[in-house]
Amino acid sequence: MSSTEPAREYDFVVVSNRLPVDRVVAPDGTESWAASPGGLVAALEPVMRAADGAWVGWGGQPDLGLTPFEADGIRMIPVDLTAVDVEYYYEGFSNDTLWPLYHDVISPPSFHREWWESYVDVNRRFARAAASVAAEGATVWVHDYQLQLVPKMLRESRPDLSIGFFNHIPFPPYGIFSQLPWRTQVVEGLLGADVIGFQRVADAGNFSRAVRRLTGHATKSPVIEVAEDDGRTRSVIVRPFPISIDTANFEALARKASVQARAKEIREGLGNPRTIMLGVDRLDYTKGIGHRLKAYGELLAEGALKVEDVTLVQVASPSRERVAAYMALRDEIELTVGRINGDLSTISHQAISYHHHGYPREEMAALYVAADVLLVTALRDGMNLVAKEYVASRFNEDGVLVLSEFAGASDELKKALRINPHDIDGLKARILDAVNMPYREQQSRMRSLRKRVAEFDVQRWSREFLEALAEATRTRRGTGADVLDELGLSTETRKAD
Numbered sequence: 001m002s003s004t005e006p007a008r009e010y011d012f013v014v015v016s017n018r019l020p021v022d023r024v025v026a027p028d029g030t031e032s033w034a035a036s037p038g039g040l041v042a043a044l045e046p047v048m049r050a051a052d053g054a055w056v057g058w059g060g061q062p063d064l065g066l067t068p069f070e071a072d073g074i075r076m077i078p079v080d081l082t083a084v085d086v087e088y089y090y091e092g093f094s095n096d097t098l099w100p101l102y103h104d105v106i107s108p109p110s111f112h113r114e115w116w117e118s119y120v121d122v123n124r125r126f127a128r129a130a131a132s133v134a135a136e137g138a139t140v141w142v143h144d145y146q147l148q149l150v151p152k153m154l155r156e157s158r159p160d161l162s163i164g165f166f167n168h169i170p171f172p173p174y175g176i177f178s179q180l181p182w183r184t185q186v187v188e189g190l191l192g193a194d195v196i197g198f199q200r201v202a203d204a205g206n207f208s209r210a211v212r213r214l215t216g217h218a219t220k221s222p223v224i225e226v227a228e229d230d231g232r233t234r235s236v237i238v239r240p241f242p243i244s245i246d247t248a249n250f251e252a253l254a255r256k257a258s259v260q261a262r263a264k265e266i267r268e269g270l271g272n273p274r275t276i277m278l279g280v281d282r283l284d285y286t287k288g289i290g291h292r293l294k295a296y297g298e299l300l301a302e303g304a305l306k307v308e309d310v311t312l313v314q315v316a317s318p319s320r321e322r323v324a325a326y327m328a329l330r331d332e333i334e335l336t337v338g339r340i341n342g343d344l345s346t347i348s349h350q351a352i353s354y355h356h357h358g359y360p361r362e363e364m365a366a367l368y369v370a371a372d373v374l375l376v377t378a379l380r381d382g383m384n385l386v387a388k389e390y391v392a393s394r395f396n397e398d399g400v401l402v403l404s405e406f407a408g409a410s411d412e413l414k415k416a417l418r419i420n421p422h423d424i425d426g427l428k429a430r431i432l433d434a435v436n437m438p439y440r441e442q443q444s445r446m447r448s449l450r451k452r453v454a455e456f457d458v459q460r461w462s463r464e465f466l467e468a469l470a471e472a473t474r475t476r477r478g479t480g481a482d483v484l485d486e487l488g489l490s491t492e493t494r495k496a497d
């Protein structure tokens with residue numbers, strides 16, 4: 001970590017709830033921060049470098065008292081949260097109100113006025129932090145449901161900025177969204193942006209319908225004409241931009257000799273089963289882990305699958321562990337895993353190899369390489385990048401992806417075996433199809449999936465979003481000034497890509 005040098009002004013500012021950093025503790029006990037190698041960082045790093053960028057976010061723990069610092073060449077601008085902010089804004093309003101509401105109320109959302117007040121307050125602090133580091137006319141890209149009020153707050157204090165917002169999770173149908181007591185404020189908060197991006201066509205449609213029902217603004221897809229207080233109108237673009245992964249990088253990781261060797265080791269460690277099935281999820285009630293276990297357990301109990309032939313590896317990474325719904329889910333899943341293993345495992349063959357851990361990227365890649373079948377059974381999911389990572393790792397062009405139609409990825413990954421996780425019999429039938437799929441069919445499906453993920457990677461996603469934002473801002477300002485040039489995405493660069 002470095003210095004508290006005087007505030008600088010940045011032409012490109014990313015704002016997200018979490019800073020993309022991991023705390024690193026050296027053997028001598030000293031602590032520092034390293035950029036975490038997630039997809040968003042990979043996508044935005046080139047723009048950050050070309051445009052002199054900064055990232056505004058929270059360090060992940062209460063009361064860290066961090067000052068701005070550099071991690072792997074990225075300027076980090078920390079926003080401090082107190083223990084009460086974490087409880088009300090993060091665990092409360094973000095993850096016990098908005099998260100369940102935006103995921104089809106799979107778990108009932110809680111509505112508390114103190115949580116909302118905290119959400120407004122913390123959003124204001126994020127907006128202030130972004131406004132204080134953004135240069136005149138800078139581009140500010142705000143991410144996800146935790147920060148939906150930031151676009152409007154920013155526009156009020158800094159009308160010179162070009163403001164983008166991307167929602168990584170679904171946007172619910174109006175019948176569900178309308179439960180939110182602060183629904184109008186949220187919609188107006190988002191409409192402060194020049195471009196609002198969603199994962200799916202359906203999400204963008206749901207948002208536009210909410211705008212029609214709650215405000216007097218005219219909508220004509222993809223444009224919403226926002227009537228401002230001074231009588232003027234401002235155009236906001238609302239469109240799907242399905243997010244992706246750093247495909248080339250992920251494939252390179254999967255090809256590494258060390259990862260290949262580790263994949264072999266994993267297979268041997270599991271007793272060399274004929275088929276390894278894999279599930280990789282944050283331990284979240286949206287992921288349909290219980291539905292997956294139910295289908296798999298029934299197939300074993302009926303003898304359609306045998307533990308000598310098939311193993312399910314389930315990675316469930318710990319998440320939001322102080323929120324009651326997540327505690328209850330952990331108990332439920334672990335009880336089910338214990339029962340299935342207790343009833344159906346043998347001394348030499350385990351039915352489910354369960355891991356309540358997060359793993360480094362190399363280990364994840366090795367798991368994808370080892371897995372013959374990946375099960376994605378989400379009840380609702382913005383995109384599901386695990387599905388895309390699996391496809392990117394399968395450079396041998398074999399392996400089967402079983403994919404829920406309720407995950408955003410199913411709009412793009414058409415050659416996956418699509419399932420409705422609520423239909424347990426249908427899910428069981430597709431699992432059997434996956435386990436028994438002839439090699440040639442695996443290849444023809446996987447080739448098509450890989451083509452899609454190679455073509456539409458996260459670099460393309462960020463470029464398309466920033467191009468749409470630059471275009472919208474140019475139109476609003478009525479100038480020829482090219483925001484893309486300022487971001488280092490000149491016309492030549494774009495043509496060469």
Ligand code: G6P
Nearest residue numbers: 017018095144145168169319320
């Ligand atoms: C989802 C959200 C992200 C969030 C992540 C992990 O992917 O869209 O905004 O960062 O889950 O959740 P957490 O609460 O640990 O940040």
